[in-house]
Amino acid sequence: MFLQMKEPAPTEQNSDISQKLRSLYEAVQEEAIPDKFLDLLEKLDQAEQASRSTSDDH
Amino acid sequence: MTTDKAKNKTGAEESVSESSAFKRDLLATLPSLRAFAISLIGRHDKADDLVQETIMKAWAKQESFEAGTNIKAWLFTILRNEFYSQMRKRGREIQDSEGTYTESLSTHPEQYGSLDLKDFRKALDQLPADQREAIILIGASGFAYEEAAEICGCAVGTIKSRVSRARTRLQEMLGVAGEGDYGPDAGNAAVTSRAFIH
Numbered sequence: 001m002f003l004q005m006k007e008p009a010p011t012e013q014n015s016d017i018s019q020k021l022r023s024l025y026e027a028v029q030e031e032a033i034p035d036k037f038l039d040l041l042e043k044l045d046q047a048e049q050a051s052r053s054t055s056d057d058h
Numbered sequence: 059m060t061t062d063k064a065k066n067k068t069g070a071e072e073s074v075s076e077s078s079a080f081k082r083d084l085l086a087t088l089p090s091l092r093a094f095a096i097s098l099i100g101r102h103d104k105a106d107d108l109v110q111e112t113i114m115k116a117w118a119k120q121e122s123f124e125a126g127t128n129i130k131a132w133l134f135t136i137l138r139n140e141f142y143s144q145m146r147k148r149g150r151e152i153q154d155s156e157g158t159y160t161e162s163l164s165t166h167p168e169q170y171g172s173l174d175l176k177d178f179r180k181a182l183d184q185l186p187a188d189q190r191e192a193i194i195l196i197g198a199s200g201f202a203y204e205e206a207a208e209i210c211g212c213a214v215g216t217i218k219s220r221v222s223r224a225r226t227r228l229q230e231m232l233g234v235a236g237e238g239d240y241g242p243d244a245g246n247a248a249v250t251s252r253a254f255i256h
Contacts, residue, residue, distance in 0.1 A: 017228050018197050020178040021097075025198035028093040034106065037088060037113060044117045045081055 080120050083129045084113070090199060091133050097194045098141060100183050108144070112137040131201065135209045138191065145187070181231040185224055192220035193228075 091112065095105035115136050116123075123132055182190060188210070195206040196217070207214045 017225055017232070020175060021182070021193065021197045024175055024179060024182070025093045025097050025194065028096045029089045031089070031092075033085070033088050033092070036106075037109065038085075040110060040113055041081060041085065041117075044114070045077070048077060 077120070079125065080123065080129075084116060084133070087130050087133050088113075090130065091137060094134060094194060094199055095137060095141075097182070097198065098187075098191055100179065108137060108141055111140050111144075115140060128205070131205050131209055134195070134199070134201075138209060142187075177232065178228075181228050184231065185227055189220045189224035189227065192217050193224035196221050 088109070092105065092109050095108045095112075096102055099105045099108065112133065116133055119136075123129065185193070191210065192206060195201045195209060196203065201209065203214050203217050206217045210217065
């Protein structure tokens with residue numbers, strides 16, 4: 001009953017904006033990391049380890 | 059000579075563990091980094107290109123990252139710089155593609171959960187880039203004003219005013235503006251008279 005009587009205050013309008021912004025952001029954040037990024041990191045890591053072991057041999 | 063070799067080996071071992079810590083932290087930050095890119099750009103494909111570029115840049119300069127400092131802020135800074143340098147390079151292309159983007163939005167509304175969020179997305183895209191990034195960094199990525207200022211290379215006060223302008227503009231666009239702040243008519247009157255001046 002109290003809720004119905006209350007006028008939306010500016011801060012609530014702000015929090016409506018904030019909430020939508022967060023929803024948008026979190027929807028992406030909760031997606032699984034695309035495989036291409038995992039592959040890329042794996043390749044970068046392997047390349048680095050390969051070059052490191054090569055330079056260790058010499 | 060043998061001492062040198064032993065020393066080198068220790069160095070290599072150290073950087074192996076540093077490198078895997080770096081990789082782990084980079085991975086942990088990726089979902090948020092990607093959310094930032096997509097919120098900033100709107101288009102998943104362009105945003106993912108930017109994230110990929112950021113990963114490669116970050117990897118190449120990982121030596122310059124000080125372990126124990128805020129890797130999230132560091133990565134966001136790289137992504138942001140890359141975004142603006144790409145925008146400078148092909149500013150025209152990005153502007154021209156806005157029409158295509160809006161079109162692709164209307165065919166994939168489910169991506170945004172609700173019509174409400176779709177409108178919000180459109181409004182967000184109409185903000186100037188500096189205001190958009192400020193409100194995302196503060197309102198969604200969870201950075202403090204000081205951190206956001208560092209990421210954007212500007213003063214804390216500048217970030218605060220960008221966030222505030224972004225909020226006002228979003229409220230205007232989404233039709234929730236004014237009444238609480240100005241009374242029912244004053245806000246509209248101000249907007250109207252401004253419109254006539256121009």
